[in-house]
Amino acid sequence: MKAPAFRYHAPRSIAEAVALMSTLENARVLAGGQSLMPMMNLRVAGPDHLVDLGRIAELNGIAEDEHGLRIGAMTSQRAIEKSLLVATICPLLAEAIAHVGHQQTRNRGTIGGSLCHLDPGAELPVVAAALDIMLTAAGPTGSREIAFRDFPADYLTSSLEPEEILTHIHVPRQPPRSGSAFLEFNRRPADFAILSVATTLTLDEAGRIARVAIAVGGASYRPMRLDAAEAALTGQLPNAEALADAAAIAGTLPCDGDDLYPADYKQDLCAVLVRRTLTIAASRAQENAHV
Amino acid sequence: MFDAHDITLTVNGKPVRASVDARMNLADFLRKDLKLTGTHVGCEHGVCGACTVLVDGASVRSCLMLAVQADGRSIETIEGVAGAGELHPIQAALARHHGLQCGYCTPGVIMTLRELDHDRAGGTLSEDDIRAALSGNLCRCTGYQGMVDAALELFGPAAAP
Numbered sequence A: 001m002k003a004p005a006f007r008y009h010a011p012r013s014i015a016e017a018v019a020l021m022s023t024l025e026n027a028r029v030l031a032g033g034q035s036l037m038p039m040m041n042l043r044v045a046g047p048d049h050l051v052d053l054g055r056i057a058e059l060n061g062i063a064e065d066e067h068g069l070r071i072g073a074m075t076s077q078r079a080i081e082k083s084l085l086v087a088t089i090c091p092l093l094a095e096a097i098a099h100v101g102h103q104q105t106r107n108r109g110t111i112g113g114s115l116c117h118l119d120p121g122a123e124l125p126v127v128a129a130a131l132d133i134m135l136t137a138a139g140p141t142g143s144r145e146i147a148f149r150d151f152p153a154d155y156l157t158s159s160l161e162p163e164e165i166l167t168h169i170h171v172p173r174q175p176p177r178s179g180s181a182f183l184e185f186n187r188r189p190a191d192f193a194i195l196s197v198a199t200t201l202t203l204d205e206a207g208r209i210a211r212v213a214i215a216v217g218g219a220s221y222r223p224m225r226l227d228a229a230e231a232a233l234t235g236q237l238p239n240a241e242a243l244a245d246a247a248a249i250a251g252t253l254p255c256d257g258d259d260l261y262p263a264d265y266k267q268d269l270c271a272v273l274v275r276r277t278l279t280i281a282a283s284r285a286q287e288n289a290h291v
Numbered sequence B: 001m002f003d004a005h006d007i008t009l010t011v012n013g014k015p016v017r018a019s020v021d022a023r024m025n026l027a028d029f030l031r032k033d034l035k036l037t038g039t040h041v042g043c044e045h046g047v048c049g050a051c052t053v054l055v056d057g058a059s060v061r062s063c064l065m066l067a068v069q070a071d072g073r074s075i076e077t078i079e080g081v082a083g084a085g086e087l088h089p090i091q092a093a094l095a096r097h098h099g100l101q102c103g104y105c106t107p108g109v110i111m112t113l114r115e116l117d118h119d120r121a122g123g124t125l126s127e128d129d130i131r132a133a134l135s136g137n138l139c140r141c142t143g144y145q146g147m148v149d150a151a152l153e154l155f156g157p158a159a160a161p
């Protein structure tokens, strides 16, 4: 089908975009359009106004700063995939982004759009949860920082106010002796994930796990952090036994199931993917410790 | 028109000026207003890849982009690929390897391969690279092997100078 009629706005600055979102009724922000346009063509979404962020130069780009990476919300997934800076500073993001949709959708799809859309099968929110990224949003009274932990509000819903716009994503630099891994399970490559896991860990000088973060996508409306498994691993050597224990805890994560993928099936997947990502992340951290 | 916008763009190297309704997608603009019906529409929601065109050299789903968003951009469609009276090497290779049957998906496949050819910058590609790029184009006929063979002939290790 075709999208229903709407009015189109193409602001040139963040301030102009926020002003439009503050005054227009039933308006939606258009980022890369790789989720919103299908929803409009399928008549699942019918905004009266589209505020296209595609012409705002300050929302686009990847830069290194003192904390790590600062990525404009409208930066395309393809630009992130091709970025040497991302590959060096945040290999987890680089690894996960190759799983996001197809080349043709990554050319238009943006990191900010994906984080705000919060599809339970999407990869980028899971990475954001594992890395504890910070977000900057602009609103009528200025901008504010939001920890990703506090960002998902409900199914396909972020905690942004209706007149707010996500402007930047801050990805922290990982300490030395860190390693990460992203894996997902789906029936065809490039489909939305049935379950996905992003893991990042840092070893101390004795080779024990000093810090670990494990995030799971597809279990719930929002990415879940495995606090109990993380606590069990901290201080341990990353040997097979410790990783198997963590995987067993991961297998108890409450999961939303359906007829195709029941909850206990997802829990089995979760245990397997957690063990595998931990194994890969630990070996990458050990390699990084030796260079 | 409910919300008309004037746009100026380049399509297959030629300048185009038009007035479009905001809700018109790029695929419909190309097909209906410019009569460039080589770009096909399969699903209209971003799943099949039949509508793939190049926007400033990058492959995109033209059913998911609005015509008004193409303002100031350079578009290449299947009509811009072949030289006068001659197939483009990608088209010729697809024909040689039976990489098409009904041809409905073929314009999109060719645009994806155009981008892949540009991005490889003269380097060689593996079968995995080719399959990953083509994974965004659904074909109901060929089973893909002919397309992969055609792309391997052009971009694979055997094609290296």
Ligand code: FES
Binding pocket: B040, B041, B042, B043, B044, B045, B046, B047, B048, B049, B050, B051, B052, B061, B062, B063, B064
């Ligand atoms: S018609 Fe655009 S992806 Fe199917």
Ligand code: FES
Binding pocket: B099, B100, B101, B102, B103, B104, B105, B106, B138, B139, B140, B141, B142
């Ligand atoms: S050749 Fe018929 S759909 Fe591909």
